[in-house]
Amino acid sequence: MKLFGSKLKKIFLDIIFPIKCLSCRAEGDWLCLRCLSQLRLYNYNLCPICGLENKDGQVCGYCRHISNLDGLLVILENNKLSQKMIHLVKYNFIPDIFNHLKPRFVEYFGKNPLWRDFFVLTPVPLHPRRFLERGFNQSQLICDIISGIGGNKINDQLLKKIKYNRHQVGLGASKRHVNITGSFKTTVNLQADYNKPIVIVDDVYTTGSTLEECAKKLKEAGYKTVWGLVLIRS
Ligand SMILES: [Zn+2]
Ligand SMILES: [Zn+2]
Structure with a gap:
């Protein structure tokens, strides 16, 4: 009834x-x-730091010493539609729109032989206050979609957001870096398997400051391989 x-x-x-x-x-x-x-797959594989083309999105040998990330996977082409979709999810609070991503992920992982089901997904966390404002974490929604397809484990307890920052949108590269520095901490986990590759999931990669900061914390905690995955690179 x-x-x-x-x-x-x-x-x-x-x-x-x-x-x-x-x-x-x-x-x-x-x-x-x-x-x-029009929601097309991103068709390039580039070093996320210098933009040099490579076969799978790994950070290249030249950039290894300046980045804590081992690579970046970008799923969608950055166009008006993909931008609008993300904006409506985050700022108009319509998470259902992300349901349309599922077939794109199926297509992406079918094409990307690098993707493995033993990768552990962790969403970029929101500060508890931001979470209450929005009611959901958009990165967690993306993790749920991927896990539903590939069966990957999600560990949403690896990182905590400890600073309530202003939105990164509209800030330049150096201000983004200052805004995000010291924003995250890792949680102590005695059962952690540091050899499992971690994939930090976020919606947009702009200057990379958020993913770099998260990757830095995970590497300091002992995780050996840390990748990023985003819907679009702006
Ligand atoms: Zn239409
Ligand atoms: Zn590079």
């Missing part, structure tokens, strides 16, 4: 406030099939 009630409620809500495609405004879903095809 309750199920019927919630279904009925959804039908009424769809009539009064129809869901429209965030790109072409066609009624029915957050992304219609035609626009979904």
